[in-house]
Amino acid sequence: MGKPHEQLDAWKFSMELVKSVYQLTAVFPIEERFGLAQQMRRAAVSIPSNIAEGAGRNGAQEYLHFIGIARGSLAELETQLQLAVMLDFVTSDHAAFELADRTGKLLTGLHKKLSTT
Template sequence: MDKPHKQLHAWNISMQLVSEIYQLTQGFPDNERFGLTQQLRRASISIASNIAEGAARTGMNEFRHFISIARGSVSEVDTQMDIAEILGYLTAPQRETVDQTLKRVDKLL
Protein backbone atom coordinates (compact mmCIF):
# COMPACT_ATOMS: atom_id res chain seq x y z
CA MET A 1 0.00 0.00 0.00
CA ASP A 2 1.54 3.27 -1.12
CA LYS A 3 0.69 6.11 1.24
CA PRO A 4 0.55 9.76 0.11
CA HIS A 5 3.28 10.91 2.51
CA LYS A 6 5.81 8.67 0.77
CA GLN A 7 5.45 10.84 -2.32
CA LEU A 8 6.41 13.99 -0.39
CA HIS A 9 10.01 15.14 -0.67
CA ALA A 10 9.79 16.71 2.79
CA TRP A 11 8.88 13.34 4.31
CA ASN A 12 11.74 11.56 2.54
CA ILE A 13 14.28 14.13 3.70
CA SER A 14 12.85 14.03 7.22
CA MET A 15 13.41 10.26 7.23
CA GLN A 16 17.04 10.95 6.29
CA LEU A 17 17.19 13.36 9.23
CA VAL A 18 15.92 10.65 11.61
CA SER A 19 18.68 8.35 10.44
CA GLU A 20 21.32 11.06 10.89
CA ILE A 21 20.06 11.87 14.40
CA TYR A 22 20.13 8.22 15.43
CA GLN A 23 23.68 7.83 14.14
CA LEU A 24 24.78 11.03 15.81
CA THR A 25 23.26 10.27 19.19
CA GLN A 26 24.88 6.84 19.35
CA GLY A 27 28.03 8.74 20.30
CA PHE A 28 26.41 10.66 23.14
CA PRO A 29 27.34 9.70 26.71
CA ASP A 30 25.39 6.84 28.30
CA ASN A 31 24.04 9.17 30.97
CA GLU A 32 22.15 11.05 28.21
CA ARG A 33 20.33 7.92 27.02
CA PHE A 34 17.09 9.01 28.70
CA GLY A 35 17.76 12.73 28.36
CA LEU A 36 19.04 14.58 25.35
CA THR A 37 19.46 11.46 23.21
CA GLN A 38 15.83 10.50 23.63
CA GLN A 39 14.61 14.09 23.14
CA LEU A 40 16.51 14.50 19.88
CA ARG A 41 15.29 11.18 18.57
CA ARG A 42 11.67 11.86 19.50
CA ALA A 43 11.70 15.35 17.99
CA SER A 44 13.17 14.11 14.70
CA ILE A 45 10.64 11.26 14.56
CA SER A 46 7.89 13.79 15.24
CA ILE A 47 8.81 15.73 12.11
CA ALA A 48 8.39 12.73 9.82
CA SER A 49 5.34 11.45 11.70
CA ASN A 50 3.47 14.74 11.50
CA ILE A 51 4.17 15.09 7.80
CA ALA A 52 2.77 11.59 7.32
CA GLU A 53 -0.29 12.25 9.46
CA GLY A 54 -1.01 15.54 7.72
CA ALA A 55 -0.73 13.92 4.30
CA ALA A 56 -3.29 11.30 5.34
CA ARG A 57 -5.88 13.92 6.33
CA THR A 58 -8.59 14.89 3.89
CA GLY A 59 -8.65 18.64 4.35
CA MET A 60 -6.02 21.23 3.54
CA ASN A 61 -6.48 22.94 6.91
CA GLU A 62 -5.71 19.69 8.70
CA PHE A 63 -2.66 19.16 6.51
CA ARG A 64 -1.41 22.66 7.32
CA HIS A 65 -1.94 22.03 11.03
CA PHE A 66 0.29 18.95 11.00
CA ILE A 67 2.92 20.71 8.88
CA SER A 68 2.93 23.47 11.49
CA ILE A 69 3.53 20.91 14.23
CA ALA A 70 6.35 19.41 12.17
CA ARG A 71 7.94 22.86 11.85
CA GLY A 72 7.78 23.20 15.62
CA SER A 73 9.68 19.93 15.91
CA VAL A 74 12.30 21.28 13.51
CA SER A 75 12.91 24.10 15.98
CA GLU A 76 13.06 21.57 18.81
CA VAL A 77 15.77 19.58 17.02
CA ASP A 78 17.69 22.77 16.30
CA THR A 79 17.58 23.82 19.96
CA GLN A 80 18.56 20.37 21.16
CA MET A 81 21.50 20.39 18.74
CA ASP A 82 22.57 23.73 20.25
CA ILE A 83 22.47 22.14 23.69
CA ALA A 84 24.45 19.10 22.53
CA GLU A 85 27.07 21.40 21.02
CA ILE A 86 27.32 23.50 24.20
CA LEU A 87 27.79 20.32 26.22
CA GLY A 88 30.57 19.17 23.88
CA TYR A 89 28.73 16.14 22.49
CA LEU A 90 29.07 17.33 18.88
CA THR A 91 31.89 18.35 16.62
CA ALA A 92 31.38 21.18 14.14
CA PRO A 93 31.37 18.79 11.12
CA GLN A 94 28.76 16.56 12.80
CA ARG A 95 26.61 19.58 13.50
CA GLU A 96 26.96 20.88 9.94
CA THR A 97 25.81 17.60 8.39
CA VAL A 98 22.63 17.48 10.46
CA ASP A 99 22.05 21.23 10.06
CA GLN A 100 22.07 20.90 6.28
CA THR A 101 19.40 18.21 6.37
CA LEU A 102 17.39 20.09 9.00
CA LYS A 103 17.44 23.25 6.86
CA ARG A 104 16.27 21.27 3.82
CA VAL A 105 13.33 19.88 5.76
CA ASP A 106 12.46 23.31 7.14
CA LYS A 107 12.47 24.90 3.67
CA LEU A 108 10.33 22.11 2.26
CA LEU A 109 7.79 22.52 5.02
Protein backbone atom coordinates in the same frame (compact mmCIF):
# COMPACT_ATOMS: atom_id res chain seq x y z
CA MET B 1 3.62 4.19 -6.12
CA GLY B 2 3.37 4.26 -2.33
CA LYS B 3 1.48 6.48 0.05
CA PRO B 4 1.06 10.19 -0.83
CA HIS B 5 3.40 11.41 1.94
CA GLU B 6 6.15 9.09 0.69
CA GLN B 7 6.31 11.17 -2.51
CA LEU B 8 7.08 14.39 -0.59
CA ASP B 9 10.68 15.57 -0.42
CA ALA B 10 9.94 17.02 3.02
CA TRP B 11 9.03 13.53 4.26
CA LYS B 12 12.03 11.90 2.55
CA PHE B 13 14.53 14.39 3.99
CA SER B 14 12.95 14.21 7.43
CA MET B 15 13.29 10.43 7.38
CA GLU B 16 17.00 10.85 6.62
CA LEU B 17 17.16 13.38 9.45
CA VAL B 18 15.74 10.80 11.86
CA LYS B 19 18.39 8.30 10.80
CA SER B 20 21.12 10.91 11.22
CA VAL B 21 19.87 11.90 14.69
CA TYR B 22 19.79 8.27 15.81
CA GLN B 23 23.37 7.79 14.60
CA LEU B 24 24.46 11.03 16.22
CA THR B 25 22.89 10.30 19.60
CA ALA B 26 24.21 6.72 19.67
CA VAL B 27 27.63 8.10 20.60
CA PHE B 28 26.42 10.54 23.27
CA PRO B 29 27.73 9.94 26.79
CA ILE B 30 25.94 7.13 28.61
CA GLU B 31 24.42 9.56 31.12
CA GLU B 32 22.57 11.27 28.25
CA ARG B 33 20.83 8.10 27.06
CA PHE B 34 17.59 9.17 28.77
CA GLY B 35 18.23 12.90 28.63
CA LEU B 36 19.05 14.99 25.61
CA ALA B 37 19.50 11.99 23.30
CA GLN B 38 15.98 10.74 23.96
CA GLN B 39 14.47 14.20 23.50
CA MET B 40 16.30 14.63 20.20
CA ARG B 41 15.10 11.27 18.93
CA ARG B 42 11.48 12.03 19.84
CA ALA B 43 11.58 15.45 18.19
CA ALA B 44 13.15 13.98 15.06
CA VAL B 45 10.61 11.15 14.79
CA SER B 46 7.78 13.64 15.24
CA ILE B 47 8.69 15.45 12.01
CA PRO B 48 8.01 12.75 9.37
CA SER B 49 5.24 11.31 11.55
CA ASN B 50 3.31 14.56 11.46
CA ILE B 51 3.92 15.04 7.75
CA ALA B 52 2.44 11.58 7.17
CA GLU B 53 -0.48 12.14 9.52
CA GLY B 54 -1.30 15.45 7.87
CA ALA B 55 -1.19 13.91 4.42
CA GLY B 56 -3.62 11.25 5.60
CA ARG B 57 -6.15 13.76 6.89
CA ASN B 58 -9.09 15.33 5.11
CA GLY B 59 -8.54 18.77 3.68
CA ALA B 60 -5.84 21.38 3.51
CA GLN B 61 -6.58 22.92 6.92
CA GLU B 62 -5.97 19.68 8.79
CA TYR B 63 -2.87 19.02 6.69
CA LEU B 64 -1.62 22.53 7.44
CA HIS B 65 -2.11 21.94 11.16
CA PHE B 66 0.14 18.86 11.12
CA ILE B 67 2.77 20.61 9.00
CA GLY B 68 2.80 23.27 11.69
CA ILE B 69 3.42 20.61 14.33
CA ALA B 70 6.25 19.16 12.22
CA ARG B 71 7.79 22.63 11.94
CA GLY B 72 7.59 23.02 15.71
CA SER B 73 9.29 19.68 16.24
CA LEU B 74 12.02 20.71 13.82
CA ALA B 75 12.59 23.95 15.75
CA GLU B 76 12.83 21.90 18.94
CA LEU B 77 15.35 19.54 17.32
CA GLU B 78 17.44 22.42 15.97
CA THR B 79 17.65 23.85 19.49
CA GLN B 80 18.69 20.46 20.83
CA LEU B 81 21.34 20.13 18.13
CA GLN B 82 22.75 23.49 19.21
CA LEU B 83 22.79 22.28 22.81
CA ALA B 84 24.65 19.15 21.74
CA VAL B 85 27.30 21.38 20.13
CA MET B 86 27.52 23.55 23.25
CA LEU B 87 28.03 20.43 25.35
CA ASP B 88 30.71 19.13 22.95
CA PHE B 89 28.72 16.01 22.06
CA VAL B 90 28.87 16.83 18.34
CA THR B 91 30.39 19.35 15.94
CA SER B 92 28.29 21.80 13.97
CA ASP B 93 29.37 20.24 10.67
CA HIS B 94 27.46 17.00 11.35
CA ALA B 95 25.12 15.95 8.52
CA ALA B 96 22.09 16.38 10.80
CA PHE B 97 22.46 20.15 10.61
CA GLU B 98 22.25 20.23 6.81
CA LEU B 99 19.35 17.76 6.82
CA ALA B 100 17.51 19.87 9.38
CA ASP B 101 18.05 23.00 7.30
CA ARG B 102 16.86 21.32 4.10
CA THR B 103 13.85 19.80 5.86
CA GLY B 104 12.94 23.22 7.24
CA LYS B 105 13.00 24.80 3.80
CA LEU B 106 10.84 22.03 2.38
CA LEU B 107 8.35 22.29 5.23
CA THR B 108 8.13 26.05 4.72
CA GLY B 109 7.41 25.51 1.03
CA LEU B 110 4.77 22.90 1.81
CA HIS B 111 3.22 25.22 4.39
CA LYS B 112 3.04 28.07 1.86
CA LYS B 113 1.51 25.80 -0.77
CA LEU B 114 -1.17 24.53 1.60
CA SER B 115 -1.91 28.05 2.83
CA THR B 116 -2.91 29.14 -0.66
CA THR B 117 -5.34 26.27 -1.30
